[in-house]
Amino acid sequence: MKKFFQLEVKWLNYALPLWVILAGAVAVLLLIIGVVFSTVFRDAPTEQQAYNKLVTIYDQGQEKTILTRAETVAEALAEADVAVDSSDTVEPAAGTFLVASSYSVNIYRARPVVVVDGTRQIRVVTAAQTGKTIAQAAEVQLNNEDKISLRHNEDVLTAAGAIMIAEIDRAVPVGLVLYGQANQFLTQSETVGEFLREKGINTGPDVFVEPAADTKIFANIEIKVWREGINTVSIDEDLPYATEQVQSNDYLVGYRQVQTLGVNGRRSVTYEVEMRSGVEVSRKEIQSVITLAPVSQVEVVGIKRTGTATTPSENQTITWNYLRAQGFSREQTAGIMGNLQQEHGFQTSGDGLAQWTGGRKAKLMAMDDPYNIYTQLDFLMYELNGSYSGVKSAILGSASVEDAVIIFQNQFERCGVCVQDRRIQFAYNILASH
Numbered sequence: 001m002k003k004f005f006q007l008e009v010k011w012l013n014y015a016l017p018l019w020v021i022l023a024g025a026v027a028v029l030l031l032i033i034g035v036v037f038s039t040v041f042r043d044a045p046t047e048q049q050a051y052n053k054l055v056t057i058y059d060q061g062q063e064k065t066i067l068t069r070a071e072t073v074a075e076a077l078a079e080a081d082v083a084v085d086s087s088d089t090v091e092p093a094a095g096t097f098l099v100a101s102s103y104s105v106n107i108y109r110a111r112p113v114v115v116v117d118g119t120r121q122i123r124v125v126t127a128a129q130t131g132k133t134i135a136q137a138a139e140v141q142l143n144n145e146d147k148i149s150l151r152h153n154e155d156v157l158t159a160a161g162a163i164m165i166a167e168i169d170r171a172v173p174v175g176l177v178l179y180g181q182a183n184q185f186l187t188q189s190e191t192v193g194e195f196l197r198e199k200g201i202n203t204g205p206d207v208f209v210e211p212a213a214d215t216k217i218f219a220n221i222e223i224k225v226w227r228e229g230i231n232t233v234s235i236d237e238d239l240p241y242a243t244e245q246v247q248s249n250d251y252l253v254g255y256r257q258v259q260t261l262g263v264n265g266r267r268s269v270t271y272e273v274e275m276r277s278g279v280e281v282s283r284k285e286i287q288s289v290i291t292l293a294p295v296s297q298v299e300v301v302g303i304k305r306t307g308t309a310t311t312p313s314e315n316q317t318i319t320w321n322y323l324r325a326q327g328f329s330r331e332q333t334a335g336i337m338g339n340l341q342q343e344h345g346f347q348t349s350g351d352g353l354a355q356w357t358g359g360r361k362a363k364l365m366a367m368d369d370p371y372n373i374y375t376q377l378d379f380l381m382y383e384l385n386g387s388y389s390g391v392k393s394a395i396l397g398s399a400s401v402e403d404a405v406i407i408f409q410n411q412f413e414r415c416g417v418c419v420q421d422r423r424i425q426f427a428y429n430i431l432a433s434h
Contacts, residue, residue: 054102057082060109072097073105085110089127114153114162115140118170123162134166145171145186175222179231180273180280189217201225210278226275232286233273239265241294251302252318253374256325262297265290301325312346315373319346319353320434322377330431332395335404338427339413352376354413388412401427 055076056065070076074094077084084090087110092103108127115122115138126137131148135141142148147169153162171186174195189195193213196203203209203225210224241262248255270287273280302321310318319340323333340346343355348371351357356364356379364370364379384392391411398404405423409415 052101053098055080055098055105056103057105057107059107068098070098073103076103076105082107087125087127111163113138113164113166116165116167118168131166135168138166140168142168143171143186145188147171147188172217172219172221174217175220177222177224177226179226179233180271180275180283181233181235187217191216192221192223195223196225208278224278226278228275228277231273231275232270234268234270236291237267237269239267239290239292239294241265241296243297243299246298246300247303248300249302249304251300252304252321253302255300255302255321257300258297259300260296260298263295265294266292310348310373315346315348315353316341316430318373319377320430322374326381328395330434331401332398332404334427334431334434335395335398335401336408337430338401338405338423338425339408341426341430342419342423343413343415348373348376352379354380384412401431 053068053070053076054065055068055070055073056063057077057080059082064080064082066076066080068076068079070079072094073090073092073096076098077090077094084094084107089108089110091106091108108129110125110127112123112125113128113134115124115135117140122138122140124134124138126134128134128137131150132142134150135148149167149169151165151167153165169188171188174185174187176183176185176199178201185195185199187195187198189198191213192209192211192215195217196209196213203213206227208224208226208228211221215221241264243262246259251257268289268291269285272284272286274282316337319337320333323336324330328336340353344350344353346353351361352364352371353373353376360383364376367375367379369375388411391407394407394411395404398407402424405427406420409418409420409423
């Protein structure tokens with residue numbers, strides 16, 4: 001019995017570690033399984049995690065909400081099966097990245113709108129929502145004082161089938177002479193009195209207003225406000241810059257190059273203005289302070305002249321520089337020269353650059369060295385500053401090459417067979433080469 005008991009104890013001495021080992025093995029196995037499951041499913045998103053952005057889309061009164069994992073607004077719209085056109089407006093913009101948990105997306109659909117500006121009607125297809133942005137889309141310039149109202153078109157058969165009409169109420173131009181100082185304003189005021197209150201101009205028993213305060217405002221009305229006798233007025237005025245010319249024999253006559261650009265200055269001037277019955281009878285400067293000094297313009301001008309033996313190519317360059325120095329723009333200069341190219345190819349022989357005839361040619365021939373290119377250009381400007389001054393004024397008022405060509409052709413050359421298209425083409429070629 002004692003021996004058996006000794007054997008049991010001995011067996012237990014060996015068995016206890018075995019149970020410990022078994023328990024440890026199970027624990028390790030469970031740990032391994034946990035790690036495997038954790039690794040496999042750690043990055044597996046839940047339904048809520050996968051679609052973690054709430055996007056609500058508002059489109060022409062319709063609302064659609066989706067749960068999405070789209071990265072941009074454009075992707076969310078595509079997922080929601082909402083198509084947008086390039087002329088539509090999306091807010092926030094289609095390229096916006098979705099980084100927050102929820103978004104509201106507004107879609108403004110482009111539709112035809114007619115902008116009514118007086119007698120003009122401009123049709124535009126736009127998604128713009130405000131009057132000012134619609135006017136911008138129609139390339140209509142608005143002043144700050146102008147008003148624009150929007151309304152739905154009740155009859156789509158009118159106004160070019162537009163859904164909306166944007167009507168501009170233009171402010172009225174008003175001239176105001178305030179104690180002798182003239183100014184121009186735009187206003188929506190109905191009467192003279194309302195306009196003066198709008199501008200904060202106080203009137204009293206010693207202040208005269210013309211026309212009367214209850215006068216209806218109309219375009220370009222002139223309103224005078226004054227006190228009888230002497231009034232003191234302070235005005236800011238431009239102080240014109242001076243021009244200094246440096247003559248250079250290195251350049252031909254007609255050459256002009258601005259070395260330093262002139263800048264106007266400013267001065268504050270105080271006047272004593274005497275008013276009688278609303279009419280300024282005298283004005284005397286009593287004080288002047290220069291608030292910004294002008295900067296003189298410095299120009300290099302050519303004084304070199306060549307002899308009569310110049311080529312047509314040289315004459316073209318000389319003519320370009322000469323006319324530009326006379327104040328013509330590049331387009332205006334090209335327009336004149338397109339005519340001269342057609343007339344005589346910039347040759348000074350025969351009837352000269354402009355093919356003068358009759359009494360006009362006789363005057364040219366009476367000048368010294370009449371076949372010199374500079375003599376003929378001087379004669380050209382003599383005519384444009386004299387009997388043909390209207391032609392010069394018309395050309396200086398033109399904005400395009402074609403206009404300048406036609407004015408010089410019809411009013412100066414007065415050609416029989418003009419071949420206008422060739423003159424215009426010559427003018428554009430000359431413009432491109434200079």
